[in-house]
Structures are given as C-alpha cells and as structure tokens.
Amino acid sequence: MFLARVVNKVTSSEKHCAYNGKIVYVVQPVLPDGTAEGSEWIAIDYVGAGIGDIVVCGGAPGVAKSVFNLDMAPIRTLIMAIVDKVDYRDI
Amino acid sequence: MKLGVVTGVVWASKKVKELDGCRMYILQPVSVDGNKTDPPLVAADPKNIASGGDTVVYVTSTDAAQAFDSGFAPVNASIVALVDEIS
DSSP states (O other): OEEEEEEEEEOOSSOOGGGTTOOEEEEEEBOTTSOBOSOOEEEEESSOOOTTOEEEEEOOTTHHHHHTTOSOOOOOOEEEEEOSEEEEOOO | OEEEEEEEEEEOSEEOGGGTTOEEEEEEEBOTTSOBOSOOEEEEETTOOOOTTOEEEEEEGGGGGGGSTTSOOSOSEEEEEEOOOOO
C-alpha cells in the first residue's frame, strides 16, 4: 500500500460494469513528507475521499472482487483510508 | 517477504472496516546491513507485532490479507514478524 494525494476525478460513461456507481480518482503517490514521487495511479474510492486528501491506496490481486462482491472485477487499486496524520522520521 | 524498518505511523479515522483496530506503519525496506533498498511503503500490522524503529519482516500481495484473522482485508502489505537478531 502507498500514500497518495487525490488530484483529479475521472468520469466515464463507457466502462466495465464493475465500475458502475464507483468514484474513480487520479492519485499522485507521495512520500511520507508529502513530496510527490512516481507516476500517477487510478484508484477506486471506497471510503469517501475528496480531491486534495492524503489517502492510503493499494490492494492485492483479486481483492476488489470480494470487497465489492462482484463476480468479475478488473479493479486493482483501491483507496482504503483517509489519512488524518503521519508521524514520520527518516533513517 | 522482505526486511523493513518501521519509520512512521499513519493515523486514519476513516478507513475500510477490515482495517478497524489495525495499525498502519510506514516501512522503509532495507537490506541486511541496513541500507535503503526501495521507497517507503505503508503496511498493516494486524497482530500488533511492531512499534516505532523496529526491524520487521513484511509480506506483500495477496498473502498480506492472510495475516488477518478473517483471512481477508484489502491490503497488499502486512507485518508478519519482528526481527530480534540477524546473524
């Protein structure tokens, strides 16, 4: 799982049925101190995140199928937590 | 599985229900001699094994969900062991 900042929202009318009714965000992975790092990911929102939030994203293969209890779910990255605070000390 | 050092804690009141009561740590993947190997990641600690500064073993991908008693959580990194010594 990785920390990321929600930067954009993706809306699409043509999509796989597993994406129906789901909010799709563009998230920018960030290091614990907030600096952006790496390329952007697309993530399905699961906890009501908004643009600008720092969130925890991730998900293992096949997890979305059971989270959304669908028979087929081509979804890999989920937003699973909205971060209130990060205590961090580099080594 | 890999070695990592706990370098931070993530506090999140709003999260998926499977992560309720489960701490999330920031891990810095390290080699045996303590050098950084990959960028930091967030790992769940369902068994309350770790605390700040500890060297731990963590597992990734689908097996990470097996660290939870329910055998299911939408996570892909879990702490599974506390390293006392590497000899």
